[in-house]
Amino acid sequence: MIESLISFSLRNRFLVLLVAAGLFAWGIYSVKVSKIDAIPDLSENQVIVFTEWMGRSPQIIEDQVTYPLVTNLQGLPQVKYVRGTSMFGMSFVYVIFNDYTEIYWARERVLERLNYASRLLPNGVTPTLGPDGTGVGHILWYTLDAPGMDLGEQRAIQDWYVKFALQNVQGVSEIASFGGFQKQYQVTLNPNKLNYYGLSTQQVIQSIRTNNNEAGGRKFEMSDIGYIIKTTGYLKSIEEIENIAVKTVNTTPVRIRDLGSVQMTGESRLGIFDKDGEGEVVGGIVVMRYGENADEVITTVKKKMEEVAKGFPQGVKFNIIYDRSELIQESVSSIKTTLIEEMIVVSLVVIIFLFHWRSALSIIIQIPITIASSFILLNAFGITSNIMSLTGIALAIGVIVDNGIIMAENAYKNLATRFEELNES
Structure with a gap:
């Protein structure tokens, strides 16, 4: 031969x-x-199901969220095993498929089963799929260098400007934000006043929700001109929240300010992100989509970052702290x-x-x-x-x-x- x-x-x-x-x-x-x-991608072929139910203990999350999801996601075609993790306010379920299973086919199968499993969960609890990335998908980390700007404003720039811009880059699965404060209105109720007026916490929450909404009307024509009627009801300030009426007692409205206090503050945090011991920073993690070219994605993200930086306030710039392209x-x-x-x-x-x-x-x-x-x-x-x-x-x-x-x-x-x-x- x-x-x-x-x-x-x-x-x-x-x-x-x-x-x-x-x-x-x-x-x-x-x-x-x-x-x-x-580095080679040796991570498992997995689909992550994330469920958030804030304020609940790990045991409640395990019994009412993680266990129903794990038992219903078992038996999917080409699944090796299903793992679940419960923590305070959050549940993670990892569905591990065979190595040669097409990842997007696997995500479709999980979504189909979640349509049924969601009915077994408490009201208001909605499971979502994690990003279509892998365990080695973190290709670039960056922070915002913004001298003199507070952490809340930096996080707002990251969440409402930088994140949306970088997520449009081809090959990027997710931009995971970290650090800073996520601004929110917080209503602190006095239990004695609630008891005095005969109100419950749920009634206060419902009043705020119904008053933070918009409603559409109809088209009104006058002198051959059409007008669109609508009501604008989104809450825009602390004063508007304080003036929301929850109940009427003897023709006198009981407002939020009569039951407690309202303030603008940051969401409760379980940790901070510190850089080089110099203080807290705000930034993001670029997660690459499954099967993409890491070097090409990083190059494209950097070009996009140059465009995004042009819209920053004066003195704000990107600071790359991890870049796999160098390796x-x-x-x-x-x-x-x-x-x-x-x-x-x-x-x-x-x-x-x-x-x-x-x-x-x-x-x-x-x-x-x-x-x-x-x-x-x-x-x-x-x-x-x-x-x-x-x-x-x-x-x-x-x-x-x-x-x-x-x-x-x-x-x-x-x-x-x-x-x-x-x-x-």
Whole structure:
């Protein structure tokens, strides 16, 4: 078999060269379109179901949210196992699928089952799917450098301006905000006053909700001009909330200010985000979508950040604190240097020991063709160009070179012996 293949190759040298050139060109194209990352993605193929029910203890979350979801999500096709975690006010359910399951097909199956499982949960509790990212999807972290601006204003810029802009970048699954204060109106009720007026907390909450709303009317025509009638009822200040009437006692309205106090403050926090011990900061985490090119996504996000920064208040700018592209560039550069060094060393070894430039050239040509061809297989199997895969290619060069040297030396020896025999005869 091997002898026939060698004989065929010797008789059809032009065809062999043409195939080699085609593989090399295809390999070069595969190198350009190959997905680049620093580390291989070995995380499980999972779909996360997140449910929030604030103010409830972990045991209540476990009994009324996590357990119903876990039991109903079991039995989905291609599911390996389902894990659940309960904590204060939050529930996380991890649905682990087989490794070769298509991730978006898996998310559709989970959504279908959630349509039924949601009916088993308490009123007002709605489970949602987590981002379509992986465990190594955190590709870039940034903070806002805003001297003199309070943390609440920084968080508002992050949540209502930066986050929406960066989420539109191709390949970004989510922009996770961290740090600062999320502004909110807080109503602090006096239980003694509630008892005096015979009111409950739920009645106060319902009054605030019904007064923070807009309602549409109808079209009104007058003098051939149409007017759209609507009521504007969104609450815009502390005073408006204080003046909301909850109940009427002897023709006198009982307002929110009669039952407690209203203030603008930040949402309760379980921790802070500190940078270098210099104080709190506000920022975000860029989460890459499943199967995307990390290097390309990071480059696109940075370009978008330059556009977003033009709309910042004076003195505010981005401060990147983690950038995986640096590790990617260092990894690729290191592998390139190693490959060049190996090609030089191999060339010197072949020339010194065989002292035959044509043999050295035939071995050296094998290296770029083989490396380029290997990227065809990497793309075919969906493997990114990372530290592990590129290192494997670098190590495999030794095997390629060894085979080339052995074949060249054997051919050289046989030709020399044959030449001596011809001279003697």
